[in-house]
Amino acid sequence: MTTAITYTSFDGNKRIASGSLQANALAVKQALAARSHGAVLTFNDQTGETVEIDVCGTDADILSRLRGLTPSAPAILSEEPNAEPVPESRGRPKLGVVSREITLLPRHWEWLESQPGGASVTLRKLVEKARKAGAETDRQRHMQERTYRFMSAVAGNLPAFEEASRALFASEAERFYQHTESWPSDIRDYIRQLAFGIKKTA
Template sequence: MSPPPETHLTAFAGFQRIASGPRAKVIAQVRKQCAGSGQVQPFVFDDSTGERLDIDLREGEGAPAIANDEPSARGVGRPKLGVVAREVTLLPRHWEWLGRQPGGASVALRRLIDEARHVHADRDAQRAAREATYRFMTVIAGDLSGFEEAARALFAGDRARFDAHIANWPEDVRAHLHKLATAAWSAAA
């Protein structure tokens, strides 16, 4: 199994981008900026999901950089292989069809999912980009003029209308929205 890709983050103090890049670099820059300044802690966003992260700014080996409130639960499956057992609800005819497939239900479901992921990869990337853009936009620009219209344009795939509604927003916010939304327009263009 390959290691997970490195997380890229972006930090904002108000509407100004103060750091962007690999996780460790951004956290170090945020710590440096906030050390003894008495400023409000900047917002830090995961660039792949648009989600705001809670950062623990305490330095030292015992302090985690990203606060994690959820305890890790040991589940059913083969955790060393990344296999996690979950519940699936299907109708009897679906279970019958799955039972007739070579390798059984699990193999058939994995194959169907892999095929769907391949066929719909562009659409899924577009949807994920729109959702990440919206998450970031809601936190950082939810009170700005034209927010609702920009959100509607984003989900409608109307890049020109989206750009028009965010045209008067702060420059760093606009630039980051364009970065996050790049894949949102690819299939619509």
């Protein structure tokens, strides 16, 4: 199941929209029309990166440009529009196996080929085991990186930014909370959501 991509927009230090790209686009347009005094920025909740939205024209124009750019599949714009469909062949179902070259020492190949199932099966098992073992570390690193991207964009001039950054990458949640406590509430709450996946409850 594909996870829907969501976005959050800020008018200066105020959060003005969260959710679909379409909802954020209309909120950004409204903020700009109100002659906002701060920077109006939209962020990808999954990556912490800024997103450029064309808000020229009417609401219908904006939504029309975003049509097909679904929340769960923004990469649709990079697909080959005239690509010929590949016919499905009969027989065993495809498992998505991709053949690529790897380089190992002779003793590595000897050991792999001596394992039940041969080299390919053994390599797949080893990779899966490593993926599972490092899943939590990878998740934590991803959350730290997306948080720092957002922090760098909006909080670089806020007090204790450097201290909060160090606490973030040291995975010291309590110190991170302390250093960000005085920040504007919308910025602070969103940063904590990115860093630890905790949303503020009403």
